[in-house]
Every structure is written in structure tokens, then in C-alpha cells.
Amino acid sequence: MSQAKNNLFDDHLQDLALIFKALGHPARLQILKFLGTRNTCYSGDISEIIPLGRTTVNQHLTELKKAGLIKGTTRGAKTNYCLNPEGIQKLTNCGVSFCNELQLDACETKVC
């Protein structure tokens, strides 16, 4: 992917950061959203709805795959992509619990 896991930061934080980083581009968000409405679709269908070149879209697909958020299966000449339930689950769980840990209520009453 990008930055290799180093030992400066907590492993859990690094994992989480990688997931969030994968969500840090509108094209990738749009891809995920699209896949959410489709269950499955071809790589070509995706590059059609994203306002970027096919090669670039492919790169974004690869990144989402590396982040574990989608799955791709080559079937004949075409490749099927769909959301990866485990990855989405992890995103939801970890993301939500991270937000909760920020103890928003406590902060809400304070000013800095």
C-alpha cells in the first residue's frame, strides 16, 4: 500500500489509519457507494461512473482491495467487484468505537 507498518505508532492505530486513508478520496467513496447499490458489477461498469480514466479507476480499486474494503474476482475476460463484508464490518466497528472513545459528551461542555 503506502507507508509500511513501522513501530512508531500503535498497531491498532496504524490499521485504522490505513482504512481511513482508503476512504480519503472522493472517487473511492463513490466506488464504495456504487458497489453498495449493486451487490456485484464489472470493473468496466465502475470506470464508467467515475469521472476519471480507466487506469486511474483501476488503481483506486486496487487500493480499496488492499484496504480489504472490496473483493475482486476475475471471471473470464471480465472482473467482478463487490463490497467485502468483513472489511466494511471492520470499518464500521472500529470507526464507531474510535468516535465513541473521543468522549464527545465530555468535550461538548468544555471550551478551549
Next chain:
Amino acid sequence: MSQAKNNLFDDHLQDLALIFKALGHPARLQILKFLGTRNTCYSGDISEIIPLGRTTVNQHLTELKKAGLIKGTTRGAKTNYCLNPEGIQKLTNCGVSFCNELQLDACETKVC
């Protein structure tokens, strides 16, 4: 920040991507987590717990500020930082609803 808002993608997606991007680095996650336990603290306190140079930590603070996730107030020689409730709220709301839109249940039963 980073990429200026262009008109290739939906505004809402771009906003969301910017927030997620801000979360895409372990140092920034650690900063947020730390601030969640403190209500408020000095900039110096933060750079002490992050395994990076002070200047770099400052940069990360600036990015978090631009993303609206934290607030900074200069008080005398020192600067106070704390979570920005509105930003965290937005993250929580938008993030969660984005995940929900992925219709995980529907996907869970399919394979690609």
C-alpha cells in the same frame, strides 16, 4: 489542505473524503485520541506524546484544524487545543450514515 474542491465529484463526497483523509495518519488519530482524554491541553503536551518532531506534529495539528476536527486557541505564549464538537459530530454522523448506505446486510448474503 490538499486537493481543492473540484467539480468532478459530488460536494458531499468531497467533504466526507476530506474528513476521512484527515484521519488517514496514525499520528493524527493518536492526537485525537489524546485530546479525547484531556478536554484541553497545550500544543507542547501533544508533541511530547507523538514520536515525531515538534514541527511535524504542528503540521498535523494544522491539518486537523483545517478538517474542523479540533480547535486551537492561543493564550499567551502557549496554545490550547481541544476537540471540536461540531467536527466530531459531523464525522460521527456522516461516517455512520455512509456505512449504513453501504447496505451491508444486502451484500452479506451475496458473493462475487
Next chain:
DNA sequence: ATAGCATGACGTATTTTTGCGTCAGAATTT
């Protein structure tokens, strides 16, 4: 007032990311 910190601004080098064109291989269609 003066010496000592804390902080943000600025400049810079290195690494990543982003975006795209081209190519080669595999499968489909004709």
C-alpha cells in the same frame, strides 16, 4: 530589561499519491 521558552511561519528534501498512456495476455465474438 533581558534571558529563556513556546509557537507558528517558512523553506526544503524525500516519499507517496494521483492520473494517465501504452502494452501484453486472456477471453469473446465474428
Next chain:
DNA sequence: AAATTCTGACGCAAAAATACGTCATGCTAT
């Protein structure tokens, strides 16, 4: 079999992110 289509791999350029060092400023003590 030949032509076409779909894909991922590879290479490349431009832009952005990352990480620091240094500096100037502005408080805070002494």
C-alpha cells in the same frame, strides 16, 4: 482463426503529503 474487448501490469510526470531544521515573534520569568 482473426478481430475485438476487457483487464491488470508497467512506466512516467505532476502534485501532494510527510518530516525536519531554522527563524522571527511574543510571552514569561528572572
